[in-house]
Amino acid sequence: MQQEGFTIWITGLPGAGKSSLAGAVAAALSGRGFAVEVIDSGKLRASLLGNALGFSRHERHTNNLQHAFAAKMLSRNGVIPVVAAVSPYRATRRAIREALGTFVEVHAATEKAVCIDRDTKGLWARALAGEVQSFTGVDDPYEAPQEPEVRLDLGTLSPQEGAAEVLRALETLGYLARRPDAEDPPDIDAIASQL
Amino acid sequence: MQQEGFTIWITGLPGAGKSSLAGAVAAALSGRGFAVEVIDSGKLRASLLGNALGFSRHERHTNNLQHAFAAKMLSRNGVIPVVAAVSPYRATRRAIREALGTFVEVHAATEKAVCIDRDTKGLWARALAGEVQSFTGVDDPYEAPQEPEVRLDLGTLSPQEGAAEVLRALETLGYLARRPDAEDPPDIDAIASQL
Numbered sequence: 001m002q003q004e005g006f007t008i009w010i011t012g013l014p015g016a017g018k019s020s021l022a023g024a025v026a027a028a029l030s031g032r033g034f035a036v037e038v039i040d041s042g043k044l045r046a047s048l049l050g051n052a053l054g055f056s057r058h059e060r061h062t063n064n065l066q067h068a069f070a071a072k073m074l075s076r077n078g079v080i081p082v083v084a085a086v087s088p089y090r091a092t093r094r095a096i097r098e099a100l101g102t103f104v105e106v107h108a109a110t111e112k113a114v115c116i117d118r119d120t121k122g123l124w125a126r127a128l129a130g131e132v133q134s135f136t137g138v139d140d141p142y143e144a145p146q147e148p149e150v151r152l153d154l155g156t157l158s159p160q161e162g163a164a165e166v167l168r169a170l171e172t173l174g175y176l177a178r179r180p181d182a183e184d185p186p187d188i189d190a191i192a193s194q195l
Numbered sequence: 196m197q198q199e200g201f202t203i204w205i206t207g208l209p210g211a212g213k214s215s216l217a218g219a220v221a222a223a224l225s226g227r228g229f230a231v232e233v234i235d236s237g238k239l240r241a242s243l244l245g246n247a248l249g250f251s252r253h254e255r256h257t258n259n260l261q262h263a264f265a266a267k268m269l270s271r272n273g274v275i276p277v278v279a280a281v282s283p284y285r286a287t288r289r290a291i292r293e294a295l296g297t298f299v300e301v302h303a304a305t306e307k308a309v310c311i312d313r314d315t316k317g318l319w320a321r322a323l324a325g326e327v328q329s330f331t332g333v334d335d336p337y338e339a340p341q342e343p344e345v346r347l348d349l350g351t352l353s354p355q356e357g358a359a360e361v362l363r364a365l366e367t368l369g370y371l372a373r374r375p376d377a378e379d380p381p382d383i384d385a386i387a388s389q390l
Contacts, residue, residue, distance in 0.1 A: 037268045048264050048294060053257050062248050066258075069243050070265035073232045079272045099243060 005075030006175045007068075007100050008166065011087045011145060012108030013137045014123055015115035017154035017162070019043070021108060022084040024163035032176070034080050039067050041085035055134040061092045068096040075102070088136045090143040104173065106166055107148040112137055114155035149173065200270030201370045202263075202295050203361065206282045206340060207303030208332045209318055210310035212349035212357070214238070216303060217279035219358035227371070229275050234262050236280035250329040256287045263291040270297070283331045285338040299368065301361055302343040307332055309350035344368065 008025060010018045019040055026036045041063065045053055053059055064087045071081035087093055097103040115137070116124045127135035134140045145151075150169045152162045170176045203220060205213045214235050221231045236258065240248055248254055259282045266276035282288055292298040310332070311319045322330035329335045340346075345364045347357045365371045 035272055037272065039268070044264060048260050049257055062244055063261075065243050066261040066265075069239060070261075070268060073234070073265060073269060073274075074272065077230055077232065077269065077272065077274045079268075 005078070006080070006102035006104055006170075006173075007071040007075055008080065008082045008104045008106060008170075009071075009087070009093070009096070010082070010084045010106045010108055011093065011148075012110065012154075013112060013115045013142055014086060014135070015118050015120055016108035016110040017159065018084040018086075018108045020159040021106070021152070021154060021162045021166075022082045024159035025166050026082050028160075028163045028167055029080055029082075035078060036080045036082060037074055039070060039081055039083045039085075041067060041083070041087075055140070057089070057140075060087075061089065064089075064092050064096060065099075068099055072100055075100075086136050086142070088140065088142045090145070093145065102175070104150070104166075104170065104175070105145050105148040106150040106152065107145045108154050108162075109144070109151050110154045200273070201275070201297035201299055201365075201368075202266040202270055203275065203277045203299045203301060203365075204266075204282070204288070204291070205277070205279045205301045205303055206288065206343075207305060207349075208307060208310045208337055209281060209330070210313050210315055211303035211305040212354065213279040213281075213303045215354040216301070216347070216349060216357045216361075217277045219354035220277050220361050223355075223358045223362055224275055224277075229371075230273060231275045231277060232269055234265060234276055234278045234280075236262060236278070236282075250335070252284070252335075255282075256284065259284075259287050259291060260294075263294055267295055270295070281331050281337070283335065283337045285340070288340065297370070299345070299361075299365065299370070300340055300343040301345040301347065302340045303349050303357075304339070304346050305349045 010022055012018050019042060022038045022040060026038050029036045053063055064085055067083050067085060071083055074081045093105065097105070116128070119125055123132060123135065126132045127138040136142050150166055152165060154162055157165070167176065205217055207213050214237060217233045217235060221233050224231045248258055259280055262278050262280060266278055269276045288300065292300070311323070314320055318327060318330065319333075321327045322333040331337050345361055347360060349357055352360070362371065
């Protein structure tokens with residue numbers, strides 16, 4: 001399916017709910033008939049890259065750019081990329097925005113205290129104990145987006161509620177052709193009148 | 196356009212003619228109506244990555260894996276990825292073959308003397324003079340494929356001739372549905388008999 005290309009880029013602290021939101025956005029877009037690919041930086045590090053990639057400023061930057069490159073190739077072939085990556089540096093995200101042109105930045109702005117409290121992977125505890133270095137939010141900075149297209153507090157919104165907000169933003173931006181909502185029942189009277 | 200997914204992976208020494216071959220293969224496949232994307236490691240390093248990525252064993256390995264990840268997402272969405280990358284390590288290529296499943300390894304087996312003689316980017320001269328470190332073929336190893344799907348000497352074949360061999364291999368492997376060759380003239384008699 002061909003459509004105007006754009007990239008959804010979810011940035012935020014570790015544990016902010018980026019992966020869950022990416023999954024919910026992908027499901028919502030698939031449900032509308034779009035081709036979607038999730039580029040989950042954390043899962044990619046843990047699987048294909050085999051934790052071979054480190055967390056220096058330099059490695060984070062090049063890794064984010066690699067995702068952007070993949071996203072660009074997907075989007076120009078009619079597939080919507082949904083990137084979930086801490087992507088903590090403003091300069092990196094700015095470079096990617098310029099490279100991609102159509103860039104929907106979604107800030108998973110869950111409060112740090114909530115991320116620490118959830119700590120789904122136990123990484124915050126280890127970082128705060130000094131056992132993990134270069135951890136975003138502890139000893140590595142998170143430079144929050146100043147004007148993201150969407151900002152969501154995933155401490156109060158469910159992934160599905162967040163995804164609904166992302167899709168509304170996409171429609172407002174004109175990136176999604178408006179389609180009959182799959183939730184809307186068919187208009188039986190209108191159909192019957194044509195029989 | 197949906198078709199069975201596969202990845203064309205061109206490996207070889209610097210200056211072996213990988214980029215030119217990738218361009219010719221992409222043109223030939225586009226001419227047959229396939230969606231194609233070239234992932235040119237050298238061009239990517241020089242543009243988007245801004246030469247930020249180095250040439251350590253580790254960086255080469257993770258960079259190749261990033262290309263494989265992008266290729267996988269493209270191929271499962273009906274786009275044929277054509278990767279051109281020195282990708283000098285056998286273990287890396289083996290890992291990628293396993294991750295991708297359908298992997299067409301093309302060894303650009305141009306003789307080293309020819310690569311040095313062409314030296315299109317002037318890099319061989321600098322590496323041989325000791326001005327560039329970690330250069331494949333000089334002070335970093337190139338581990339040639341033992342059983343590539345295709346092996347081409349691009350010192351004697353043109354990119355177009357090489358591309359024709361790659362396409363023949365793809366057909367033999369069953370990755371391309373046989374189509375009327377665009378070179379074949381239409382059968383006027385057969386058409387006329389149906390008028």
